[in-house]
Amino acid sequence: MPSSGTDRGAVAQTLVAYGIELARAGAVQVGDAFTDDVDADALVKGCDEAFLLGILFTQGIAAERAWAAPYLLKQRLGHLDLKRLAQEPDAVARAVARPPALHRFIKNVPVWIVSAAQQLLGEYGGDASRIWPEGEHVTEVRRRLLAFDGIGPKKATMAVELLVRNRGARLRGRECGSVAYDVHVRRVFLRSGLIDVDTPAEVQRAAADSSPEEPGLLDLPSWLIGRSTCRPKDPDCDACRLGAVCPRLTDRAVEGVGVRRSVR
Template identity: 25%
Template sequence: MRNFNKEAKIIIENYPYYHENTDPYVVLVSTVLSQRTKDENTDKATKQLFSVFKDVFEISKVNPESLYDLIKPAGMFKQKSERIVKLSKILVNKYNGNVPNDLEKLLELPGVGRKTANIVLYVSFGLNAMAVDTHVHRISNRLGWISTKKPEDSEFALMKIINKDLWGPLNGSMVAFGQKTCRPKKPLCSKCPLNFICPFLKLNKNPE
């Protein structure tokens, strides 16, 4: 019988992921910027934004247009600029500039879904939170841990089979695992630490 927690630990140990910045506001904004773009684009946009505006108070006072050129690398810059300015105004007016460490309150902010909220809760506040993005959704299904069609369904399915202390670390490690080894196309199965139990490998005769 498979031990999914043991397998999760193997991924976390082999693909450790460390967040350079744990400031709640920076993490929140960078995660909003990360939607539908690559990590390198998110990093560039985040650095450019905070090189000009230092905190939530400054961003809450500007027009969205002021952010366009700074966050353009992340794509969808007009929509993301509007969301960032709006959520910044809410944080200043409602929470004195602080990011709430509460899931429901985070979900009320513009542009913040469950993935973004859970990343903030874990990275910035150290709370047990299962953040599911495309990597986590795809890989957990490929490994046969769960069988779901949407990331939202994967979050709740994984919470039932994975120990709480692994919820937070799993997201970052799954992202690294998905980028380096368990890629969407042409996964490097020969280098995978879970190739001995992976049902995907058994069904595909010629992996790299």
């Protein structure tokens, strides 16, 4: 049952309309720039392997910092050669950990990088684009991404969305895609009454109910709202895109990560 005072239909409609507006805007989507640094942005847009490394970094730190990391790693190592990444774990670890560290998970991230390089060489001929070839189905791409150390469902879903939306990958079955189980998305879903229970299944169900043909349409608008107005603390409901339809259940927080920033 909907939360008291919640018109889930109106909330869903508003998010879908916002999602369509963003999709039409195309080039001005926030995701169009992965990071403020022009060179770093160009690298993750133009180099498939760097994009995959960027996905590995997108956890527990700000998105802009995560997407700048492949470029900084390249600068520190002097290369992003997969064979060397795969064979020189100590160098990778030092490059990630050197102050200022490229990530706060200075033990895990280098392991993921080395593992990803090995996997790319062993299974994809050193070409990350073979993970998401033209015409491939999104579920298959997500499954392949999930096979990488350091990539869970959230990152895999996010990667597929970014591949399609920001890097122009032509994948089939995007309608099967859904929202990422992201802290911002979850907070907006909870506070707007789209969900009463914060579980991955409930988030996916709410997205599918709201936009049956393209659940993923809710992903970017929810994330943008979560990052801008529906902040963990002091949400700005009056300035929010959902302000007119949201029940403003602002006492609801995402458990365990209530005040942390998510990454994308």
